[in-house]
Amino acid sequence: MNFGDNMGELQRRIAATHEGGFRRKKTFEALAIQKGQKLIDLGCGGGQLVHEMALAVGETGLVYGLDPSSSQIHAAQEKCSEFKNVEFLQESAIKIPLKDGSCDGLSSIQALEYIDDVETVIAEAKRILKSGGRFASVSVLWDHWRFHGPDKQLNDRIHEVFRAHCPHQMLPFSLTSILERNGFQGVSLTPLSFINTHLHQNSFAYFASRTLSLFALKNGIPEEDMMTWNDQLKKADQEGRFGFNSAPVLTTAIAL
Numbered sequence: 688m689n690f691g692d693n694m695g696e697l698q699r700r701i702a703a704t705h706e707g708g709f710r711r712k713k714t715f716e717a718l719a720i721q722k723g724q725k726l727i728d729l730g731c732g733g734g735q736l737v738h739e740m741a742l743a744v745g746e747t748g749l750v751y752g753l754d755p756s757s758s759q760i761h762a763a764q765e766k767c768s769e770f771k772n773v774e775f776l777q778e779s780a781i782k783i784p785l786k787d788g789s790c791d792g793l794s795s796i797q798a799l800e801y802i803d804d805v806e807t808v809i810a811e812a813k814r815i816l817k818s819g820g821r822f823a824s825v826s827v828l829w830d831h832w833r834f835h836g837p838d839k840q841l842n843d844r845i846h847e848v849f850r851a852h853c854p855h856q857m858l859p860f861s862l863t864s865i866l867e868r869n870g871f872q873g874v875s876l877t878p879l880s881f882i883n884t885h886l887h888q889n890s891f892a893y894f895a896s897r898t899l900s901l902f903a904l905k906n907g908i909p910e911e912d913m914m915t916w917n918d919q920l921k922k923a924d925q926e927g928r929f930g931f932n933s934a935p936v937l938t939t940a941i942a943l
Contacts, residue, residue, distance in 0.1 A: 694925045695758045697898045700926035706881050706891040710716040710935060711736050711824050711881060714794050717823035717939045720744060727815065728779045729808070730798025731824075740794075746850040750774055751790075755779050769778025779924045780808045786895040792816075795824040797935070799862070800855040809862075809869045816942040822871060825879065829856040834896065835930035836923025837916050845916055848903050859936035871940035879935040886924040892931035896920060 689892055718726065720743040722940055728737050731752030741750045752763050753776040760777045760784055780795075780802060793812050799940045812822060833846060850856060863874045869903065883892035900913050923929040 689801040693901060694898065695756055695762065697777060697894055697901070698759075699735075699762060701891060701898070702732060703733050703892045704889065704891045704894065706933075707735075709881075710796055710879060710937075711739065713877070713937050714796055714825055715739055715743075717937060718792040718794060718821050720792065725749045725751075725789060726792045726794070727753060727783070727790050729753050729783075729793065729795040729812075730801070731775070732759050732796075734766035734775075735764060736794060737773060737775075738767050741767060741773050744772065746772055749774065751776060751785065753778055753780060753783065758829050762793075765794070770930075772853050780811065782865065783811045784816055787814050788817045790815050790817065790820060790876075792821040792823070797825055797827060799824055800826045800829070800853045800858045803854050805855065806865055806869070809865050809871075813870045813942055818942060820825070820940065820942040822866070822938075822940040824862070824938050826855070826858040826862065826913075826938065828859060828936060829853070831932060832895075833932055834892070834899075834920060835932075836920035838930055841912060841916055841919070845899065845903050845908055845913075845914045848906050848908055849899050849907060850903050859938055862938050866938070867938045870943045872943055874938065874940045877937040877939070879937055881933060883931040884929060886920060886929055886931075890931075891933070892929075895931065895933075897928035 722745040724744050726740050731737050734752055737750050737752040750773050754760050760775050766827055791846045866874050883890050886893055904913055
């Protein structure tokens with residue numbers, strides 16, 4: 688999925704929801720940040736986590752935000768314009784332009800599942816982390832990311848199309864072995880699952896429905912069908928039978 692323009696804006700709105708904040712909180716805590724450290728956030732998006740980490744490491748520390756999208760980098764630069772201890776890199780995580788052993792911690796929230804070659808990214812993560820450096824990543828079990836309420840046949844068809852939005856549908860289940868093969872130890876998985884039962888305009892589900900709709904329209908679902916699906920979501924919400932569930936997983940590890 689391309690996170691430029693409209694998709695990037697939706698991603699930033701999702702990150703600003705209560706659920707988005709919870710993912711950042713758990714990732715932030717897993718890094719055990721100290722003043723003066725150097726950290727990197729892979730797939731930094733609009734820079735929310737970079738902003739929080741920059742406050743924590745202080746003036747003697749440094750936080751890198753890496754993202755391949757120019758629009759995301761621009762938004763992140765605006766978000767973090769007050770800081771002198773932040774650097775943004777418009778690069779792919781396949782080849783991170785930092786020296787070996789230069790970082791104390793690495794974070795990534797819903798980025799790894801969008802990269803075909805996760806093995807190479809994890810090898811790069813190990814390379815740039817110091818011995819004892821912390822790794823903290825959130826990825827979603829996409830088989831369990833789902834809206835409830837619309838007609839089942841239409842709902843199934845739209846969710847099936849959405850599977851193409853990222854190459855790794857169930858990355859947390861294979862990430863442990865990838866990390867261990869690349870020199871990480873103490874791998875731990877923590878579920879961060881949640882549900883929404885309302886579709887109000889400050890809910891994760893609201894922005895997720897807009898994201899799914901935009902992707903599905905660009906990938907073969909007729910506009911009439913998408914309008915019907917969205918109308919059915921609204922009706923389900925009005926009738927008290929709407930539901931949305933997601934299953935993010937926080938994976939943590941230590942570099943050897």
